Amino acid sequence: MPASTMLTSMQRSLLRLPRLRSVLQPITPIRSTVSDAALLSQKLPHGLVVSRDKVLGYWLLGCSGMVVGAVVLGGVTRLTESGLSITEWQPIRGVRPPLSQAEWVREFEKYQDSPEFKYKNQYISLNEFKWIWYMEYAHRLWGRAIGVAIAVPAAYFLIRGWLSPAMKKKVLAFTALLGFQGFLGWYMVKSGLEEKKNQYEIPRVSQYRLCAHLGSALVLFAGLFWEGLSLTLRPQRQPVGFLRDLRTIRHFAHGTVGLIFLTALSGAFVAGLDAGLVYNSWPKMADRWIPSDVLAMKPAWRNFFENHSTTQFQHRLLGYLTTASVAGLWLYSRKKLPHRAQLAANLLLLMVGVQVSLGIATLLTYVPTPLAASHQSGSLALLSLGLWLMHELRRIPKI
Structure with missing residues (x-):
């Protein structure tokens, strides 16, 4: 019989004695008081040992940092007046940019039907259009990258059993909020693509929808950042x-x-x-x-x-x-x-x-x-x- 098994049997026998129970009680139930998740860890290549909570925390903090990047990039897109250059919302097909001259011409023709071109940028060239188009494209692509950064690791952690029931709900809420954020982004852009009756000012997106878009991004950031801090x-x-x-x-x-x-x-x-x-x-x-x-x-x-x-x-x-x-x-x-x-x-x-x-x-x-x-x-x-x-x-x- 292995020595560890003999020791466990002896401890269980001694625990039946009332006087020794209080002495040996802290020694015996180690596995019952310490959760398996806290005992298990992942060894990194450099020999560092990081707990599961740390890994999850760094993941959420990284995602919150990506949200910061999206907000900053969205602000630059707004300041450079590039946000209305893409006139369609294609969550999947929109990942691929125009690759040929013919495709760029078709994209430019769609923009020429928008109020911004008619009332503000009617003298813009194709090369100038490409610049503002890529600004908006980078913002949208970064938003999709955040979705991948949340969903793919979440699926891995879920399969490995790393997510507690409470964390599963939080990750699901973050994913849903990100999807809603993408919808709000298009809902905002759409307000600037609708030509108004008696158009007399420069076309711009609704400030109400812009506020909702920014507010949901800040809520997403705050949630990811807070949970990341809690775990790290x-x-x-x-x-x-x-x-x-x-x-x-x-x-x-x-x-x-x-x-x-x-x-x-x-x-x-x-x-x-x-x-x-x-x-x-x-x-x-x-x-x-x-x-x-x-x-x-x-x-x-x-x-x-x-x-x-x-x-x-x-x-x-x-x-x-x-x-x-x-x-x-x-x-x-x-x-x-x-x-x-x-x-x-x-x-x-x-x-x-x-x-x-x-x-x-x-x-x-x-x-x-x-x-x-x-x-x-x-x-x-x-x-x-x-x-x-x-x-x-x-x-x-x-x-």
């Missing part, structure tokens, strides 16, 4: 017994992240209406603190979504509120948090200063593409740091 970061072992107002700080952080999210959404209305080109001065809007036409439309609610001056004004106000909230959160929580949470708060304060500077510079220089894209990327960086801080606060141990 261990809770800090530094107890915070002296922090009596931890709950207040958590609520403060939640409100701050909500403001960051709301400010990013308001930026979609600024972008959709090209409202960044209305008042290119700071801190005043022309010579006034509040523009005179801020409530020019009737009913009044339309001004917040359709009035160029009002959308820029409210985006500025939300930016100020976000900055004040981040600064207040940092002041209230400084020297009270564990090291990692304090680092997240410090970086959040630094990033909000960078973001405000980028916004002002973008405005004063009449929205150049590099600065505007950097400003949009900054909103994602700000949201990431806010989520990280929320995550750290949620997992602080209490004594």
Whole structure:
């Protein structure tokens, strides 16, 4: 009989004795208290041992990074006015670009039937069309790549039994949200391809649909990023017994992240209406603190979504509120948090200063593409740091 089997039999016999049970109990049920998923690991080529949770966490964080790339690429597509160059939605066939001159000519002819060509780009050449076409194509192709990055590893992990029931539901939700995001993207583009009666302005997509498209992308990013952090970061072992107002700080952080999210959404209305080109001065809007036409439309609610001056004004106000909230959160929580949470708060304060500077510079220089894209990327960086801080606060141990 092997020695390990004999030892197990002896332990089981001794456990029948009441006095020895309390002594040997922590030794015997190791396999029953530690889950198989925690015991199993994957060895990487360099000898590193990474748990399943780490692998899943890095996968989700990588997918969240790809979503960031899609948002940034979508912003550049919007800034270069390339989003209406592809006039059809073909999720499968659309992967293949035109390869011959005849195919490019046919694609260009489809674009010539669109309102954007008729009222804005009627003098565009085929080579110029190819450039804006490839911008939109890259954005759509990147979205498909995110789908592959989520679905293929998910299928592998599912077959291997790595996904818990809760994680299966979350991955299914991420996949469904990504599919819905693709539909929203086409729904948004379609609004710019419909010729309106008495067309008198440059064709553009609906700012409402643009906001929905961006908002769903931010929700997808937040979900992937949060789950990735949950699987890769261990809770800090530094107890915070002296922090009596931890709950207040958590609520403060939640409100701050909500403001960051709301400010990013308001930026979609600024972008959709090209409202960044209305008042290119700071801190005043022309010579006034509040523009005179801020409530020019009737009913009044339309001004917040359709009035160029009002959308820029409210985006500025939300930016100020976000900055004040981040600064207040940092002041209230400084020297009270564990090291990692304090680092997240410090970086959040630094990033909000960078973001405000980028916004002002973008405005004063009449929205150049590099600065505007950097400003949009900054909103994602700000949201990431806010989520990280929320995550750290949620997992602080209490004594």
